[in-house]
Amino acid sequence: MIGDRVDESDWDAHPRSLPRQSMALWQGAITESRPMRLSRPALLTAAFYTTMFAALGAYLPFWPVWLEDWGLSTAEVGLFLSLSMLTRTAAGFALPMIADRLDRRRATMAALCICAAMLFVAHLWADTRTALLILTLASGAIFSGLMPLGEALGAGASRRFGFAYARVRSAGSISFLAASMALGVLIAAFGANAALWTIVIFLIASAALGLVHPGGGTLKGQSPPALSDIFRLMTDRTFLLFTAAAALAQSSHAVYYAYGSVHWRALGMSEPRIGALWSFSVVVEIVLMLGPGAWLMARLGPVGALAGGAVAGIVRWSLMVFDPTGAMVWVLQSLHAFSFALGHLGAMAFIAAAVPERFGGTAQGAYTGLAGGLLTAAAMGASAALYPIFGGGTYLLAAAMSATGLLLFIGLARRWQGQELSF
Numbered sequence: 001m002i003g004d005r006v007d008e009s010d011w012d013a014h015p016r017s018l019p020r021q022s023m024a025l026w027q028g029a030i031t032e033s034r035p036m037r038l039s040r041p042a043l044l045t046a047a048f049y050t051t052m053f054a055a056l057g058a059y060l061p062f063w064p065v066w067l068e069d070w071g072l073s074t075a076e077v078g079l080f081l082s083l084s085m086l087t088r089t090a091a092g093f094a095l096p097m098i099a100d101r102l103d104r105r106r107a108t109m110a111a112l113c114i115c116a117a118m119l120f121v122a123h124l125w126a127d128t129r130t131a132l133l134i135l136t137l138a139s140g141a142i143f144s145g146l147m148p149l150g151e152a153l154g155a156g157a158s159r160r161f162g163f164a165y166a167r168v169r170s171a172g173s174i175s176f177l178a179a180s181m182a183l184g185v186l187i188a189a190f191g192a193n194a195a196l197w198t199i200v201i202f203l204i205a206s207a208a209l210g211l212v213h214p215g216g217g218t219l220k221g222q223s224p225p226a227l228s229d230i231f232r233l234m235t236d237r238t239f240l241l242f243t244a245a246a247a248l249a250q251s252s253h254a255v256y257y258a259y260g261s262v263h264w265r266a267l268g269m270s271e272p273r274i275g276a277l278w279s280f281s282v283v284v285e286i287v288l289m290l291g292p293g294a295w296l297m298a299r300l301g302p303v304g305a306l307a308g309g310a311v312a313g314i315v316r317w318s319l320m321v322f323d324p325t326g327a328m329v330w331v332l333q334s335l336h337a338f339s340f341a342l343g344h345l346g347a348m349a350f351i352a353a354a355v356p357e358r359f360g361g362t363a364q365g366a367y368t369g370l371a372g373g374l375l376t377a378a379a380m381g382a383s384a385a386l387y388p389i390f391g392g393g394t395y396l397l398a399a400a401m402s403a404t405g406l407l408l409f410i411g412l413a414r415r416w417q418g419q420e421l422s423f
Contacts, residue, residue: 041214042163045154048213049172051205052150056172057179058198059143061261061278065271066192068262070132078258078384080133084140085377092373095145096152096361103224105156105361106216109149113207116142117200124196144373146206148364153215155352156360161214166297166345170289173341177282184275225358233359234366238416242354243366245408246347247375249310250368252317252401253340254379255394259387266391267325277329281336288337293345302350303416307409309343313402320395339402354421375401 067077099108119139126132158165179198186194225233233239264274288296297305316335324332347367355363379397386394 039161039163041157041161042168044209044212044214045157045163046168046171048150048206048209049154049169050175051202051209052146053172053175054179055199055202055206056147057176057282058183058195058202060257061180061275062183062187062192062195063199064258065187065261065265066195067132067136069192070126072129072132074259074262075384075388076129077262078380078387080136081258082377082380082384083133084136085373085380087137087141088144089373089377091141092144092148092368093362093365096149096365097230099149099152100359100361101224101227105149105153106210106213109146109153109210109213110207112142112145112149113203113210116146117203117207120196120199120203124193145365148368149361150210151348151368152360152364153210153213155215155348155364156357157213157215159352159357164294165348166289166293170286173282173286173289177279177286180275180278180282182275184272184278188271223358225362230359230362233355233362233421236421238354238412238421239363239366241408241412241415242347242350245310245405245412246306246343246350246367247405248401248408249306249313249343249405250340250347251375251379252313252398252405254376255317255383255398256320258380258383259394263323263387263392267323269325277333280330281333281340284334284337285341288341289345293341296342297345297349300346301418302346302353303409303413305342305346305349307406307413309339309341309346310402310406310409312338312342314399314406317395317398317402321393321399323392350416353418354416356420 064077064081067080068074072080095108095112096105099105102108116139119135119142123132123135123139126135154169155165157163158168179202183195183198261274261278264277265271269277296308300308312335316332316339319328319332351360351363351367379401382397383394386397390396
């Protein structure tokens with residue numbers, strides 16, 4: 001087996017030891033404003049983000065369309081996706097935690113990618129709703145471990161080798177953009193199976209790159225966290241406040257992810273235009289990460305960035321209620337740079353500054369897999385009940401989630417002063 005405890009001499013760049021006192025780390029590796037060094041670790045991390053987000057760029061916008069074309073009703077699509085989020089909640093927390101405990105983040109990532117690819121291929125033989133539901137639950141559980149573990153690897157590589165996280169992470173956003181644009185055209189021409197095969201191909205590529213990810217050795221020289229340590233992290237009041245607030249703000253996107261494409265299709269939009277709308281939201285996300293993202297983070301700090309994302313969500317979802325189809329829908333899509341990207345950078349910066357390095361996968365799993373998964377499942381379940389009745393009015397649920405997250409961020413700002421939590 002290829003081990004995860006890589007030696008620093010394995011790479012052609014000299015890692016920089018970034019201090020963890022106060023706010024130094026998130027001001028450095030996570031938001032660095034200097035040009036990115038084209039070192040081997042930076043390039044490998046960017047390549048991994050590219051393949052992983054190509055799979056995600058097929059899954060998020062177009063998997064609901066695949067399910068609908070299989071024969072599910074719009075209510076059933078929401079129900080299936082919300083049920084899959086229940087399995088993703090448990091697995092999204094457990095799988096990264098296991099990788100931390102074993103100190104095998106890279107090997108775990110590769111294994112998950114291969115398993116997920118096999119499960120998506122198996123969808124081609126699903127001939128009943130029961131079989132489709134089983135595959136939906138299983139693939140959702142495996143897929144859920146990929147993003148938190150991938151972010152732990154990416155942030156770990158950024159800390160260790162001193163390159164800018166935001167700019168390398170933007171490679172994933174660019175890949176998401178390309179995949180969603182291409183699939184809007186391919187699905188119109190060849191059907192929804194184009195999305196399925198895109199997911200499979202790029203998951204296999206992610207498995208290969210996961211085995212050589214430079215972030216796999218970040219636990220070298222430290223003791224993997226014991227279960228008692230993990231329990232103390234998960235019950236720490238500051239960390240709980242962060243996960244609840246960040247999960248609410250980010251999970252407000254659940255209505256959009258579940259019904260955005262389906263609702264736009266109901267409003268008369270074509271698949272290419274739907275793909276373009278998804279792509280445009282990612283363009284502005286890329287612009288923020290490559291441009292003013294570091295400047296905003298340096299001035300707002302992690303909690304300020306999180307709060308700014310929540311405010312953008314309140315505006316975005318409140319106006320989506322009115323079913324805009326002209327120029328306004330493009331304006332609202334531009335707010336994705338703040339409702340998602342700025343909030344995401346704030347969350348990564350908070351974890352980097354507040355959580356000890358050896359808890360990296362566990363903290364990411366708690367944020368994206370446990371709290372985010374639970375709230376996303378609840379939001380998707382509520383959307384499945386509300387959408388057939390209220391249509392675009394379902395976005396009011398998303399606006400309420402963003403508003404609640406903002407209130408919790410205000411409480412977090414009063415409680416956390418930039419220090420690393422002790423366990």
